[in-house]
Amino acid sequence: VQETVPKRRVAIIGGGLVGALAVLYFAKRGWQVSLFELREDLRVPENKKNLSHRSINLALSARGLSALKRISLGLDDKILEHVIHMKGRMIHLGEGKLKSQLYGVFGECIYSVEREILLELLLNTAATFTNVKMYFQHQFKRCNFDDGILEFENKKTGNPFQDSADLIIGADGAFSAVRTQLMRVVRMDYSQEYISHAYLELTIPPRVNDKGEEEFAMDPNHLHIWPRHSFMMIALPNRNKSFTCTLFMPFENFDALKTEDDLMEFFRKYYADSIPLIGEDQLKEGYFRNPRGSLMSIKCKPYHYKDRAVIIGDAAHCMVPFYGQGMNCGFQDVEMLNGIFEEYEILAVQSSDKLALALEEFTKRRHPDAIAICDLAMYNYIEMRSSVVKPWYLLRKRIEETLYWLFPTRSIAPLYTMVSFSTMRYSEAVQRWKRQGFLLNVIGVSILTTVTAASIWIGYYRFRRI
Ligand code: FAD
Known part of the structure; x- marks a missing residue:
């Protein structure tokens, strides 16, 4: 029967990391998939020079890996061959002092992966499916959700292009045009917040050792952080032995660093140990040449329209990058949407089923998680640039880790562990973190009180003996 009924067509708008993974999930479910991407195909060598300077590498963690694994195409194993393990933070305290803070008490780690390699893997895998068509340099302009007509501009020719689909997936990033179209047909709550901070990328090249071989200039198995309270620098390793x-x-x-002298004075004051690693000339060139990116957080609801459209990834929830979860969360969106399709038995063939209910369920289930991780990402900026060197934070972290190490299956687990090393819902992680916070504060205060009382008593006892 299934052979005679036409297959459902899905149009995925945006061939970034999340859109490319969604292509694979829908292709595997047997849908007719069309991917429309504004930019050129990065798999073509001459297009690589046009790649923008935007987060060259990313931290991949449990949620992202789970979504890569769940589709059973071997993507998790393939990507793990190209990553660098980061087992903790290396804090650059100043004056060349370093302090390692491990992420997990059981040796857990996150993975540094190059955006280009991951995207290339997803697109190459998509190209192996006969039910997938990929259109690059096609900019989505507008659509009529009810009749499924989509309008594009072919950026190569400048010509308009039309297509149609039963379902439209908006994976077109923070400035999503699909989301803008959705706002015309649903009563969407929407908020957008730019933070006052920008980011700029620099490179630490490999250094050449005594044998003339290239090697990493710093420990590659850490995410390096230079926390300076109101600002910071971080570095992630690349496979070519450089750091971004x-x-x-x-x-x-x-804006205040207008001249090369301003820049060098600033770096000598705050990031002195990085100057010989980056190289003075490369630092000046990189700082004044590379673009500055702005950072924002976007929350909206609902994500769907009837049985016709849904937005995922940054299009649905853009977050500041300080928890390293934007892509991981977007990948988890795809995994969750697929899980809901299974629960609601949504078939690849056109039939009267519960697609509208399934999309509604996605909004209902995913929205509290998206809000939780957007807020946590904002919070983690303070932790990374400032808290990581504060004694109270370090004491609390030690207590939390000890309790987790002693009783790993009980209710106390470090927040970082719940977010980065588990696939637990973000909203549940936040609830648990709030619950355990009170207990940890009580234990912390008790330890401090005991230590203070003991110090006073020992001091007094020594004084009496004199
Ligand atoms: P995007 O990557 O933005 O992709 C959207 C795609 O849609 C693009 O290819 C775009 O060309 C295309 N497009 C846009 N408009 C149209 C249109 N009208 N028609 C057709 N195509 C269109 N996340 C992590 O998990 N870990 C990290 O360590 C991490 N670090 C980060 C560091 C920085 C500095 C930044 C800025 C982000 C970081 N992120 C990280 C977040 C991560 O980059 C994003 O969450 C992720 O790229 C979102 O993927 P996406 O596919 O939803 O959107």
């Missing part, structure tokens, strides 16, 4: 550094600070601080 990202400098985060307020726009006015960037």
Whole structure:
């Protein structure tokens, strides 16, 4: 029967990481998939030079890996061959002092992966499906959701292009045109917040050792952080033994560094140990040449329209990058949407089923999680640039980790562990973190009180003996 009934057509708008993964999930479910991407196909070598300077590498963690694994195409194993393990943060305290803070008490780690390699893997895999068509340099303009007509501009020829689909997936990023179209047909709550900080990427090249071989200039198995309270720099390793550094600070601080002398004075004061690693000339060139990116958080609801459209990834929930979860969360969206399709038995063949209910369920289930991780990402900026060197934070972290190490299946687990090393819903992680916060504060205060009382008593006892 299934052979005679036409297959459903899905149009996926946006061939970034999340859209490309969605292509695979729908293709595997047997839908007719069309992917429309504004940019050129990055798999073509001559297009690589046009790649923008935007977060060259990313931290992949449990949620992203789970979505890559769940589709059973071997994507998780393939990508793990190209990653670098990061087992903790390396804090650059100043004056060359370093402090390692491990992420997990059981040796868990996150993975540094190059955006281009991951995207290439997804697109190459998509190209192996006969039910997938990919259109690059096609900019989505507008659509009529009810009759499924989509309008594009072919950026190569400048000509308009039309297509139609039963379902439209908006994976077109933070400035989503699909979301704008959705706002015309649903009563969408929407908020957008720019933070006052911008980011700029620099490179630490490999260094050449005594044997003339290239090697990493710093420990590659850490995510390096230079926390400087109101701003910070981080560095993630690349497979070519370089590091991509990202400098985060307020726009006015960037604007204040007008000359090369200003820049060097600033770096000597705050990031002195990074100057020989980056190289003075490369630092000046990179700082004044590379673009500054702005950072924002977007929340909206609902994500869907009837049985016709749904938005995922940054199009649905853009977050600041400080928890390293934007892509991971977007991948989890795809995995969750697929899970809901299974629950509601949504078939690839056209039939009267519960697609509208399934999309509604996606909004209902995913929205609290998206809000939770958007807020946590904002919170983590303070933790990364400032808290990580504060004694109270370190004491609490130690207590939390010890309790988790002693009783891993009980209710106390470090927030970072719940977010980065589990696939637990973000909203549940936040609830657990709030619940355990009170207990940890009580234990922390008790330890501090005991230590203070003991110190006073020992001091008094020594004084009496004198
Ligand atoms: P995008 O990557 O933005 O892709 C959207 C795609 O849609 C693009 O290819 C675009 O060309 C295309 N498009 C846009 N408009 C149209 C249109 N009208 N028609 C057709 N196509 C269109 N996340 C992590 O998980 N870990 C990290 O360590 C991490 N680090 C980050 C560091 C920085 C500095 C930044 C800025 C982000 C970081 N992120 C990280 C977040 C991550 O980059 C995003 O969450 C992720 O790229 C979102 O993927 P997406 O596919 O939803 O959107």
